[in-house]
Amino acid sequence: MILTTKNLRKEVPSGESNLVILDDITFSLEEGKSLAITGPSGSGKSTLLALLAGLDTSTSGDIVLDGIKLNLLDEEERAILRKDKVGFVFQSFELLPGLTALENVMLPSELKSEENPKEKGEYFLERVGLSDRQHHYPNQLSGGEQQRVAIARAFACSAKILFADEPTGNLDPKNGKLISDLLFEVNSEADNALVIVTHDQDLASQCDKKIELKLGKIVG
């Protein structure tokens, strides 16, 4: 198993009491497989994604990612884990505006101190069909193009598992379809596990596994 959770619970302070965002979340995902997390707004999908990716900590319960118990790691150790094993694609792309498309894709390789970040960046940009836009800044690219750069960056991480938060949420249906196809295509090449948070039932249906959240609990 690449990812396992057991009795996961997340509470946040709200006034004098605590608000339960997630409760009793238990599931697992095999290596190279894909998982869709669906549910209405406010159901706790993105919070779950943040916990699974080690961006946030749970109140109780366990998360094991590639054999490592996330609960036992501090923020610095979780950062190293993200660097080595995790890739991300966000709904709002989250590219660095001051860096070109190529530089954004080079970033994970730089953080890993890899030898040829430029070559790797160029390879993945070519893979997402943006060879001719390498030196463009994010504000010079369309939404679809920005998300393609984000996908290239995610795969440049050489991650074992990829987390995507509403990857098509900010795109029109045509571009959304292109991006989801690209995501699955590149993912199958890389043989990564993929966790997608989405409202899009079509996108969810392409995944090997699906869990549906409602008010912080798995309902299906």
Place this chain on the structure above:
Amino acid sequence: MLASLSLKLFIREIRSGYLTSMLLSLVLAVTIVSGISLFTDRLEKVLNSETKEFLGGDLKFESNEDSIKDVLKTLNLKDSKSSEMAIFASVIFSEEEMQLSSIKAVDNSYPLIGELELQNSSGTYKTKENPTPGTLWIDERLKNLLSLKYGDEIYVGDATFVFEATIIYEPDRGSTNFAFAPKTIMNIKDLDKTNLIQPGSRVEYNYLFTGPEEEISQIRSTLEKNKNPGDDIESLNEDDSSLGKTVDRSENFFLLGGLIAVLLSACTIGISSQRFARRHVSYVAILKTLGMNLFQIRGLYLLLFFYITLLTLVLGLTLGWFLQSNFISLMDSYFPTELPAPSLYPLYVTCVTVLICQFGFIYPHISKLLNISPMRVLKNDISFNQNILPIFFMGLLAFLLLLFIYTNQITLSLIIFSGVIIFSFVGIGFIYLLLGKSKLGLGAQDPVSLAFSELRRRKLSNSFQIFAFTVAIGLSLITFSASKNLLGSWQDSIPENSPNNFAININEEDKASMKRFLSENDIKVNLFYPVANAQIVRKQDKDNIIDRNFNITWIKDLPEQNEIIDGEWFQEGVKNGISISDQISERYDLQKNDEVIIQMEDGSIETYIQSIRAVDWESFSPNFFVIGHPSLFEEKSTTHITSFFIPKSKQMVAAELMREFRTVSVFSIEELIKQVRDIVNQVTKALNSILLLTCLSALFLAFAALQDGFDQRRHQSAILRTLGATGKLVKTSSLIEFSILGLVSGLLGSAIAYTGVYFIEARVFETIPGFYPEIWLMGPIIGILIVSGLSLYLVNGLMKQSPKDLLRLQT
């Protein structure tokens, strides 16, 4: 609708905490401006009345003859009052003792200003009267020397008087040249009875005037036309005393400190406004989309800033009042009376400052904000940062305007303004040159590469930060150095064990025995200066006598507190020449190499001006307008003057000395030294408060500049951390990056401070500019410590937040 919406917006902004740095800076600026201007306004008023009291009136006419009396009768004085007094030195006798005294015979108008404090057997009392004929008031020292009791008889010339009271305080302390000897005050009607004033007697006639400015200037011009050589006219604002200068300079420092704090606050306000505007872009775009017109939106923001202004004025003026009360309470022992109420000027200065800050540093940002397109609602990346030049230009204009308002000197304003601009641009240019072009990638492999990559990428925003840090460091260092210079010059002017007694009228034959007397009493013997009264006449223009007498001395070595500014001091082999003070040179247009005749009681000497000296009149040592070469005066009869330090434990030595050497007059300046020391101590406390407030303003500015930059870094840090960058990498690279920014700003700040201090010392404080090598060390150290320290604080804040929060993932 607008009023309620703006009020809601105002309350929301205050609660959100986003306005904190702008509000704090505005409140700080108002506090400092109002506090300092209220204080200096009241100080000026009290100093004016003190100087007036010291002089004895608004105008004083001094003459060795009473011939001006007839002229005075022709003056048609309506609202002015005048007083006449005759001052001379004479020996006075009790039944057992005799003593030289400085006698002041006063008319019924005395004292024109203020009141005397006297003591008799019933205790101390204040009076505005003069002594009744037949009675005398004498000072305490004379009472002791003559072993007198109240009611005893005193003999002055041929007249007998009753000793009525001891003088504790007299208002016209600066009224006489005979003040060295213990003082006696008598009624002028008794003068003839004494038979002391005979043709040829050395008497000084003083005529004091007080009244409306117009009449005083009319009296002055009449006196100017009718005065004889040797007569002197003195008016207010000619206070050259140590105390006067101490207070005067500290006042200048307060104003400088105020100006610097305001400039720093203004820059902070500018940066905070930019943040404010950036945060309100979407808000304005939505309001426009919902149909609010530009006029209404402008009204909304004007109302919002009206509330902000009102709040800052109320808070700032209240705090400013406390600040000035604190300064006044520090110094109240110096002022004998309660300080007068302030005028409206401080309020005017404060309001003008706030208005300039509003229109120069806030309004341009708001104006730009109002121009944002409603399209921003649909397309989030519509840029807000284009064309910042008009905003920058408005800020600079307001900066210059504030400088001019506070210095009231266009040249000085332009010097400071250009200095700040030139040094900042030099620094920015330096950064551009040093860092060169950006390389490919962010350089996230290691902290050093990341730091340098960030420096290269953010050259423009870093430049603004460098400008802000440079201003903060430079102006704080100027305040620090100026306060150090002031304190240093005051402390230097009164070194420990500096002479606290002067002895004059020492005859040639008493010189050796007096030196022996002092040595036997373990009192350090200083130089005995020969001294004589003389007039100077230009050789080429014998009729044009310089209309005053000078005390002249002749010595081989240049006195310590003198500095030759033109020509040379007497060289070996040359046996001629005189050295004159720069004031004399300026006032009477006497230049180096001018040939002059020195007219003394026992003959004339032909010589020339060999050098011109700057004299430190504040030093508590004998100072002379004219110093001659000793060879010229070998044959001249003279008395001597010396000064020495008598410790508290040996106070009786002074009285013994006067008993032993009857013709010698010893007068103590212990009280004056104590008064100056006390005021310096109190002013030091006030100076430190100003320094503290200035540093606080600088800290606010540095923090605001950093915070502004960090808004942009927040997002990057979150992405880097999401992608696996460790906190250590982000923190270390920030530390390196900001240390470099701090170092550059510190060096530039030092350069500004070094240049600024030079001009301020020379032009504002009118002192000899000092040499401050420590500035070059302090600037970079402060820059690195403060800038990197504050950045670390902000980075730590970022590290505490989860990357999930920073990226605002949906739940």
